[in-house]
Amino acid sequence: MSDHITITGLVATQPRHIVTSEGLPITSFRLASTQRRFDTSAGKWIDGETNWYTVTAFRQLATHTAESVDKGDRILVVGKLRIREWENDERTGTNIEVEGEAIGHDLTWGIGVFTRAVGAAISAESEEATEPTTAVAPQS
């Protein structure tokens, strides 16, 4: 549960996709999340400061993200935050990483067309959701 984060933001680098020698697909990219705040003196919404993240996905989510997400897209990410110090010969720094548990295009900003993956589509046949009628609330 801990260090669980929800972010919406702008994909700032083209996602890089690799498959490790053990066969694990990994996709990662930089994400910029800019807060919006109301400037009372200017009387309008302005951009506030920006948080920068490295978003990383694994397995099936990595493969689909690499095929779906491009630099410039608006997305939402739910995942786990990891803060890592790094250093090389010249510099030290901090990498703020989000391991994505779920990633999707942010429909506030555009239209998305979705195609279920083949494996997922098959399992979906038995997945027809049957809502218990006695419990159905009228859809308002």
Place this chain on the structure above:
Amino acid sequence: MSDHITITGLVATQPRHIVTSEGLPITSFRLASTQRRFDTSAGKWIDGETNWYTVTAFRQLATHTAESVDKGDRILVVGKLRIREWENDERTGTNIEVEGEAIGHDLTWGIGVFTRAVGAAISAESEEATEPTTAVAPQS
């Protein structure tokens, strides 16, 4: 902050889209979120119980959701939970509603193609994210 919820699930009804007489776009649909749990006796993952929600979106998110989301899609939703009792002449019940703050297709389950909306695209020109070089962490 309060009653803030994150859900992934299956869209169980075709989204309904209306525009109120005041011009407010509203889209809503039923969403089934089924927990997966490991059955130790069977030695495999099985479906657990299902939570049912009515997801509602407003304004731009409503318009784009209506154009993007279909029954059977897998999505993720971040929003605010609202629990409402209802009754009519015959029955009483409880409606569990999520007012979506962000909605997107769940890329764990498929491929998404995203097209930025026209208004959003224009504002995006000035949106090229420029990461401060001194702060850049090496992308691992």
Place this chain on the structure above:
Amino acid sequence: MSDHITITGLVATQPRHIVTSEGLPITSFRLASTQRRFDTSAGKWIDGETNWYTVTAFRQLATHTAESVDKGDRILVVGKLRIREWENDERTGTNIEVEGEAIGHDLTWGIGVFTRAVGAAISAESEEATEPTTAVAPQS
């Protein structure tokens, strides 16, 4: 990750604590979470509608919650949402349950005095957090 919720609210019933025949401690109580909204005609913040939950805790968290939380307390809860239909001979209904992963008094509303549990206190000796000096940011 799914159906993950964060709530702040008022404890509305005195917590009930049981230990099952298998030795599992369980504590549960009703929680009222009331939204605050700004009434522009009245020019002040007013109470909006209220979400009602049954909060349930297990194991160590159940034992400590039973000893710490009373009706009337303000708390925050992070956990998993479970929506369950029920019926008996006369009625049907819906129970909205939160399985607490973390529970604490909400310090926005008062002062809390904390005493570490004995087992936890012992393990805490080796727990002195040592922050890596090269990574320390100046506390602003």
Place this chain on the structure above:
Amino acid sequence: MSDHITITGLVATQPRHIVTSEGLPITSFRLASTQRRFDTSAGKWIDGETNWYTVTAFRQLATHTAESVDKGDRILVVGKLRIREWENDERTGTNIEVEGEAIGHDLTWGIGVFTRAVGAAISAESEEATEPTTAVAPQS
């Protein structure tokens, strides 16, 4: 909604409390959140890597946190993440800050005694939560 985070962790520095010249109370401290993971070779749970944060609270929450929270306490924090680069004459670095929206002692780790603040207590008189009887679910 964006950059919304939930953390549990160990308070690593004694909270510092100031009141600005404008009368705004601010409390801040360092928090260490250590992931636990199961080491299959050792056959037991071990500490994983640690995320370090500066937690900051404002107003009433700041005042109560300063009176309630001590170095060594286990707490939970819900808030907004802010990533800020800093530099001085000698070094540069990154500060990862959480602006607390709700803070409480983590009852998984100990017992908490709560005293409502005076102002809050008065308003609480009119706050007796009255659950609508038709909607009451049997407490399981």
